[in-house]
Amino acid sequence: MSDARIVSWHANPSRPLYTPPPGAVDAHCHVFGPMAEFPFSAKAKYLPEDAGPDQLFALREHLGFARNVIVQASCHGTDNRATLNGIAKSNGTCRGVAVVDPAISDADLEALHAGGMRGVRFNFLKRLVDDAPKDKFIEVARRIQPLGWHVVVYFEADILEEMKPFLDALPGTIVIDHMGRPDMSQGPDGAELKAFRRLLDARESIWFKPTCPDRLSSQADPWDDFAACVAPLVADYSDRVIWGTDWPHPNMQDKIPNDGHVVDMIPRIAPTVELQQKLLVTNPTRLYWA
Template identity: 35%
Template sequence: MPNSSGTEAPKTKAPANACDAHFHIIDPRFPTPESAKPAGSTFDDYVLHQRRIGTTRAVPVQPKYHRTDHACILDALSRLGKNGRGVGVCHPDATDAELKRLDAGGIRGLRFSVWNPSDTVTTIDMIEPLSKRSADLGWHVQLHMSGDQIVETSAMLGRLPCPIVFDHMGRLPPKQGPEHPAFRVIADLAGKGRAWVKLAGAYLNTEQGPPYADATRIAQAFVKVAPDRLVWGSDWPHVTEKHKPDDAELFELLAAWAGNEKTRDAILVDNPTRLYGFDR
């Protein structure tokens, strides 16, 4: 399978309308830096992954490779139809017409991946002004920040007028996990109905590697405090990983994280339905 170390389907079957709420389509047919064209990451490649895992709803997230050019993700959303919603990347100088065009194409939020300053397309100071424009559209802001950045910006996060989605379980330092102060910042916002968390990227939340016991501790802590504010994502095609993980094993982790089938199915179906508006 493209960008996966395995080929078998998961042992646990996905429920109807299960949603993969975080992955990237990177297609050389669309503008991409010549130095960064990951192979096997097109929409057709993703469909093979989707069939293997058993999800049907999908939320592609604009990758850094396409920067603020949304041609690729809008193409993917048009092909996904009613089963697709997307998360884009914009700068504050984006026009109202552009934001409305993205909304019509299925975009429902804006991502700010600012944890690594060396390759970021956006900056922290862009979050607040764009959050106000996102609120007008009924969108959210999706934040890929380190745990320390979350703590440092907690006052600003508390002011944002739109929902917040925290990427990759908040990127808490694995040794501290839920003892890191960012966990309480996220949990408090989720408890007020103002934030969501993506259970994704186990390999980004581990120092131990598979089977990711340290990442599991973080995920289970979020399940304990905010099970109705969690969504799951495959993070395919795993662009950060030189050695690709087995996507079936990543999907099966969710059952251990959720603790029971009802909670797992809510994370896969009910919660993303509310967050992304799949029922509308």
């Protein structure tokens, strides 16, 4: 890993044309550091500039959101202190998703719960993590059920089939990050989106995040292929979707999105007031604040 620190967020995002409903949740964002207080993991694949809670909350206000779910970033490994710090500074407006060592004690899991964590994330992107022990992850997923937590899983579409036995073995609610990164250039009836639909149809406890047009679109902003592919998915599975900015956009330093434009994707994938309310308020509230 290079010692050069990376900036991956827009310095001056536009104010969205779209106004989120009261109580809207940005249910997928991160904090980085501050490194002086919360060092990055020695195994981190990237070294970002600090993007702490104050910066996150200022952006939240600028974009028109009320709450956040802070997802533990891979650069912090299993040290969740930076995420817990963000939650603690939020006055109850944040919850979190942790990344844990499979050997974590029950007492430490309960401490994470007390700190506002409501889920655990398993990352299968080889460019971000060195080891993803499925058998140990399944055991962690079983151990968090008494806490009422869910599992967040991040993988790419090319390994969906090999992921199915693992997903089948997980208890409780599962949330798929960024829809498993399907190829948007295939269109809404493409093979990878059809495969993702089959996964959703097979189990009603699988949710997903229709997020990251900047990552997943084969086109430039305003990411038209993403809108065309994702709107039917949101309409058909409206009770199982949550949305987030992905700020501060890890590893996107060469294609940094304007966060105002990211928010303006919402009415394109959820064109009715009812769909927007489910996506931004009802569903994330049920998952993180119930």
